[in-house]
Amino acid sequence: MYVPLNKKKRKDFLDTVAISDVKSILYGYPNQPIRLANPYSGYVQIFEVFGQDIQAMSNEEQAAIQLGFTLFLSGTTFDMMIQTTKLPTDVSSQSNEFLRLLDEVKQEQNAPELITKDGDDIDTISRKERRVYQLRQREDILKTKYLVQQVIAVNQQNIEFFIWVFGDTLSEIDSNTRSTLTIASSHGFAPKVVSVEKKEELLTQYYNFNDSLNVSLNQY
Structure with missing residues (x-):
């Protein structure tokens, strides 16, 4: 269930959207894609990939995961972006x-x-x-x-891993969303479309360059 941001966080979020290349989150549309503003056109969908304890795996298991992710990247023909965030553990x-x-x-x-x-x-x-x-x-x-x-x-930080998938139209972002889920599952991992509140948080973090989060972005 979507839980709205409190008034201060909502204002921060709207201020962030106003100065960014994001136009709006389509709250009433399935999976709530994000519509981009001019001079950009199109839409973006954000997926979260839940990590695995690589260090505890055998060499064969590690190789299988690396191969699966490589095959996933090579199997996608649409634009995407990889984002990792390192967050302090909330205690x-x-x-x-x-x-x-x-x-x-x-x-x-x-x-x-x-x-x-x-x-x-x-x-x-x-x-x-x-x-x-x-x-x-x-x-x-x-x-x-x-x-x-x-x-x-x-000392103990949570690392989050996200995939941003782009499409020029709503039908294309829908198709790319389905393809992302299908291709990923066929190669051993299961990304999940992030919730509305997580999208608001990510957009605020991504466009707030004074934020304390450590964000690393790679374009593919």
Whole structure:
């Protein structure tokens, strides 16, 4: 299901489209191709190819994948472009959860019922100190887990791989879309037409040259 961008992201996207060679995403058309603006004519469709762990494969399997992709490129007669993006791993949800739990632990440590008071007997003092010790241990564990998430965000990156297919008319982009899926599947990999929201994200990234993403483009 298509989920619209929030107001700020929508404005950024529309501003990007206004200064780019993209005219519009055809939201009501099957597979939502992108119509290009003058001086360009025609349409573009974007596919995502999901990666495989090449390093874990045998030499024969690696060779088969490389051969399959080479045959795919040689089997397509229409214009296309290959795009790769390297994105940091999104750990915001996990990090926010650890911060929430840390806040709860700190609040419990400072709870009035855990503060030692005059008149507390030895058992009560021992129980309170034991609980505070347990909470401090939990706090240390949560801090460590939070730091691990930050390291993952910096060092572990997601690489995305996209194929941009072009056509002069809607019927041609439809035909090229079918051909892309058919030829690719016959050579061992299955690209998928990206969603509308992913197209909006890609167009914004592609035309925003101040974006922090590392984008590498090759024309075929």
